[in-house]
Amino acid sequence: MTVVREASGICTVIVTVDAPAETISEMEFHARDGLVRFKEYKGFVSGALHKSTDGKRLIQYLQWETEADHLACMNDPRWDDRPSTRRFMEHVESGGAQTDVRVYEVVSSSKGRE
Structure with a gap:
């Protein structure tokens, strides 16, 4: 389950x-x-x-124990063998899609009423 809180030590990738x-x-x-x-x-x-209601943006929110775990996954050569990865990269390389991948730390969070 996704839990968002400060000082959790979790690596957040968006x-x-x-x-x-x-x-x-x-x-x-x-x-x-x-x-x-x-x-x-x-x-x-x-x-x-998450997909925007206009259908033109995706946001993927990921949590990893460490940034090293995230990087090990992203650098796994098995991704290159997946047809969906190849198609994804074709869109990016042709300029048909723009991506941004960043690592974040949670600096503040709030919870609604129970």
């Missing part, structure tokens, strides 16, 4: 994908596949995928 609505569905397929595959990797804590 991936943003911007693309035309007709491209986002393919990008979404790859991101969904990733959420399933990440469970196979050491240090994966949780993840969630």
Whole structure:
């Protein structure tokens, strides 16, 4: 379960994908596949995928035990063998989609009423 709180020691990774609505569905397929595959990797804590209501942006929120765990997953050469990865990268390399991957620390959080 995704828990967001300061000083948790958890590595937070946020991936943003911007693309035309007709491209986002393919990008979404790859991101969904990733959420399933990440469970196979050491240090994966949780993840969630969000799509904007205009269908032109994906936000993937990931939590890893350490940044090293995240990087080990991302650098695994097995990703290159996945058809969804190849298609995802084709969109990025052709300029059909823009991505941003950053590591964050939680500096503040709030919880609603129970």
